Amino acid sequence: MSNIKDKIIAINNGLPMGARLVAVSKYNPASAIQEAYEAGQRIFGESHVQELVEKQQVLPSDIKWHFIGHLQTNKVKYIAPFISLIHAVDSMKLLNEINRQGEKCGRIIPCLLQLHVAQEETKYGFTFEECQEVLSGNEWKGLTHISLHGLMCMASNTDNQNQVRAEFKKVHQFFQEMQQAIGEEAPDFKQLSMGMSGDFPIALEEGSTLIRVGSLIFGERIYS
Numbered sequence: 001m002s003n004i005k006d007k008i009i010a011i012n013n014g015l016p017m018g019a020r021l022v023a024v025s026k027y028n029p030a031s032a033i034q035e036a037y038e039a040g041q042r043i044f045g046e047s048h049v050q051e052l053v054e055k056q057q058v059l060p061s062d063i064k065w066h067f068i069g070h071l072q073t074n075k076v077k078y079i080a081p082f083i084s085l086i087h088a089v090d091s092m093k094l095l096n097e098i099n100r101q102g103e104k105c106g107r108i109i110p111c112l113l114q115l116h117v118a119q120e121e122t123k124y125g126f127t128f129e130e131c132q133e134v135l136s137g138n139e140w141k142g143l144t145h146i147s148l149h150g151l152m153c154m155a156s157n158t159d160n161q162n163q164v165r166a167e168f169k170k171v172h173q174f175f176q177e178m179q180q181a182i183g184e185e186a187p188d189f190k191q192l193s194m195g196m197s198g199d200f201p202i203a204l205e206e207g208s209t210l211i212r213v214g215s216l217i218f219g220e221r222i223y224s
Contacts, residue, residue, distance in 0.1 A: 024214030
């Protein structure tokens with residue numbers, strides 16, 4: 001069994017009930033994704049539209065592709081026909097465009113709203129206040145070709161595990177509050193995408209349902 005298969009199996013076997021692995025395959029070749037697929041992995045995360053489209057065309061059709069990076073509105077149309085989940089919706093403009101493209105291809109596209117919690121200015125996402133304002137408003141309720149499935153965040157890039165835990169804990173608490181607030185209007189609002197290769201064990205302890213793990217599985221990124 002290859003190293004990729006070993007790691008996929010080990011991570012999946014260690015997940016608590018209700019949590020799933022998104023194998024972050026960006027910059028890795030289709031052959032590496034195929035190895036992970038043969039180990040039983042079905043959810044893969046990509047963050048570049050052109051790369052994702054190329055892989056989707058040559059890899060097994062039952063793969064569930066997740067878009068995990070910053071998505072430009074003018075690129076939504078390329079992935080709308082097949083994407084299983086868009087993790088990082090960081091504006092109402094983007095949500096409206098996803099809805100528009102979903103309508104064009106007759107799909108309801110699952111989305112997560114991205115929270116900006118990390119202590120770095122370069123990260124995208126809504127503040128807690130902005131996200132609460134969006135969810136308490138009516139605009140998203142009229143978007144019939146998107147489905148809000150939950151929230152996504154990235155913790156600060158720091159070795160301070162207490163800080164990382166505190167950020168994940170705050171997001172989980174906010175997630176639960178929003179579940180209560182929008183309840184019946186968003187029955188699929190059940191997913192919390194938190195945790196990457198360096199911090200996913202903490203994220204799982206703090207309630208993550210989707211972990212995004214790449215380098216731990218595939219090794220350092222392969223640029224091609």
